[in-house]
Amino acid sequence: MKVVIKDNFELAGKFAAEIISETIRIKPAAVLGLATGSTPLGVYRELIRLHRESGLDFSGVTTFNLDEYAGIKPDDPASYRFFMEENFFRHINLKSKNTNVPDGLAADIPAFCREYEKKLALCGGIDLQLLGLGANSHIAFNEPGSDFKSRTHLQKLDWKTIEDNSRFFGNNPGLVPGHALTMGIGTIMEAKKIILLASGRGKADAVKKSLEGPVTQGVPGSVLQQHPDATFIIDREAAEKLGKAAK
Ligand code: F6R
Numbered sequence: 001m002k003v004v005i006k007d008n009f010e011l012a013g014k015f016a017a018e019i020i021s022e023t024i025r026i027k028p029a030a031v032l033g034l035a036t037g038s039t040p041l042g043v044y045r046e047l048i049r050l051h052r053e054s055g056l057d058f059s060g061v062t063t064f065n066l067d068e069y070a071g072i073k074p075d076d077p078a079s080y081r082f083f084m085e086e087n088f089f090r091h092i093n094l095k096s097k098n099t100n101v102p103d104g105l106a107a108d109i110p111a112f113c114r115e116y117e118k119k120l121a122l123c124g125g126i127d128l129q130l131l132g133l134g135a136n137s138h139i140a141f142n143e144p145g146s147d148f149k150s151r152t153h154l155q156k157l158d159w160k161t162i163e164d165n166s167r168f169f170g171n172n173p174g175l176v177p178g179h180a181l182t183m184g185i186g187t188i189m190e191a192k193k194i195i196l197l198a199s200g201r202g203k204a205d206a207v208k209k210s211l212e213g214p215v216t217q218g219v220p221g222s223v224l225q226q227h228p229d230a231t232f233i234i235d236r237e238a239a240e241k242l243g244k245a246a247k
Pocket of ligand 1: 035036038039066134135138139
């Protein structure tokens, strides 16, 4: 696994955006796996800038988001569909029909999850997956203990995740949905290339365990040590506890 340490959040985001834009330039019909949350915001800002100022063309690109809260409407401001539209999709020339975010309102969730996997496979799989990292080291919403072979499924969220994400729900953990639809670890690991972005001291423990600890289902991020082309792009604060991986 490669580790790239940047001085701050902004530079880390720019570096990740450069890798994504290079992927699209080489393969205009690239399939991108995308994340939400605070971490990728700088990446999306930079990609929007590259679209506006350098003509980065998303017209052939297809996207699959990692996750969505169960029971949430797509136009709810706390939904991940809404997040993606607001922070990325509506600012670029990506075709709406080529964007995929799990449906939080799916009536038959297992059937929806199977379809999501099928659609992903029909598109040829993910060329480049962008990931964040939970403070508890989750990737997508695969919480500690998740099976490394898991596919897209309904996941019960850990209390730590509910607390961390309550900032998007008026700081009220009681309003955060208890479950989410998420790509599985097995799904994520099939991406041809993975970049994981992490920023800030709050992620330093999870970064250290994922990069330098044993590969274990107790630390979902550690599975990336087994991926042939995974890069952690982190800022100085998130790298603070690293030993050998920072050398
Ligand atoms: C979001 C996702 C999550 C986040 C993680 C970090 O789509 O898959 O795994 O990447 O919870 O969230 P932030 O970036 O808000 O700290």
